[in-house]
Amino acid sequence: MPLLLVAAGGALGGVLRVALSNAVARRFPPPFPWGTLVVNLSGAFVAGAWLGHHGLPQGEADLAWLLVVGGLLGGYTTVSSFSLQTLALWQQGKGVKALCNGVATLYGGLLAAALGAALFGGLTP
Amino acid sequence: MKGVNRALGGQLNHYAAVAAGSALGSVLRYGVSLACLAFVGSGFPWATLGVNLLGSWLIAWWATRASATPGGFIQRWQSFVVAGFCGGFTTFSLFSLESLTLLQTHAPLTALAYFLLTPPLWLAFAAWGAQVARRS
Numbered sequence: 001m002p003l004l005l006v007a008a009g010g011a012l013g014g015v016l017r018v019a020l021s022n023a024v025a026r027r028f029p030p031p032f033p034w035g036t037l038v039v040n041l042s043g044a045f046v047a048g049a050w051l052g053h054h055g056l057p058q059g060e061a062d063l064a065w066l067l068v069v070g071g072l073l074g075g076y077t078t079v080s081s082f083s084l085q086t087l088a089l090w091q092q093g094k095g096v097k098a099l100c101n102g103v104a105t106l107y108g109g110l111l112a113a114a115l116g117a118a119l120f121g122g123l124t125p
Numbered sequence: 126m127k128g129v130n131r132a133l134g135g136q137l138n139h140y141a142a143v144a145a146g147s148a149l150g151s152v153l154r155y156g157v158s159l160a161c162l163a164f165v166g167s168g169f170p171w172a173t174l175g176v177n178l179l180g181s182w183l184i185a186w187w188a189t190r191a192s193a194t195p196g197g198f199i200q201r202w203q204s205f206v207v208a209g210f211c212g213g214f215t216t217f218s219l220f221s222l223e224s225l226t227l228l229q230t231h232a233p234l235t236a237l238a239y240f241l242l243t244p245p246l247w248l249a250f251a252a253w254g255a256q257v258a259r260r261s
Contacts, residue, residue, distance in 0.1 A: 007148040014147020040217040047218035075147040077217035083181035083251035109221040
């Protein structure tokens with residue numbers, strides 16, 4: 001059951017990621033990878049909101065966490081595309097864009113997760 | 126009409142490959158997290174670090190090989206591996222959550238190390254993967 005939930009969430013998340021990042025990239029064409037940035041920031045926000053609302057997972061048997069965070073959000077957000085695109089920017093001599101993408105992704109992600117948590121119940125250590 | 130159908134079929138194939146690859150990647154990521162929890166413990170997010178490094182290496186290797194050998198096996202499986210598997214295997218949302226929870230609990234130094242040091246490592250692994258692909 002846990003495996004099925006992670007697989008189903010992961011499949012749906014992956015399709016959403018590709019659909020959304022393609023749509024964004026059509027609107028705001030490369031080289032700057034807006035699509036991946038939008039996907040990752042929105043995913044971090046929802047993950048933070050889930051954490052604020054539900055708290056940390058209740059052991060291995062937390063099926064909702066597995067479906068939403070382990071599957072859906074895990075499949076939706078991506079580090080691999082971020083790495084590939086940032087590396088490509090860097091190797092094309094667009095160092096400033098690469099740096100901006102890195103800073104926006106990392107700090108934006110942390111901020112989005114904190115904001116999501118704060119808006120949906122807050123963080124309880 | 127035939128052209129439209131073919132384009133639509135191509136899109137559907139692309140999304141089906143992404144869904145299958147992402148499902149497989151997510152399940153493997155879950156397996157890695159269970160294994161890490163059992164063998165290493167939960168003090169540091171080794172599992173997320175590991176999948177993000179491996180996924181960054183693989184995506185750069187695959188994408189570089191695909192552009193070097195157009196029309197081959199590598200390129201035909203690109204939707205499944207690059208957009209699907211690597212995307213599902215790696216996770217940015219969990220990275221952000223872990224940074225946040227490490228920051229606001231007892232481990233500010235661990236949090237800083239995780240948050241500031243692992244992203245350059247992702248990039249280093251991607252550069253490594255691309256370099257290996259260019260040499261082969």
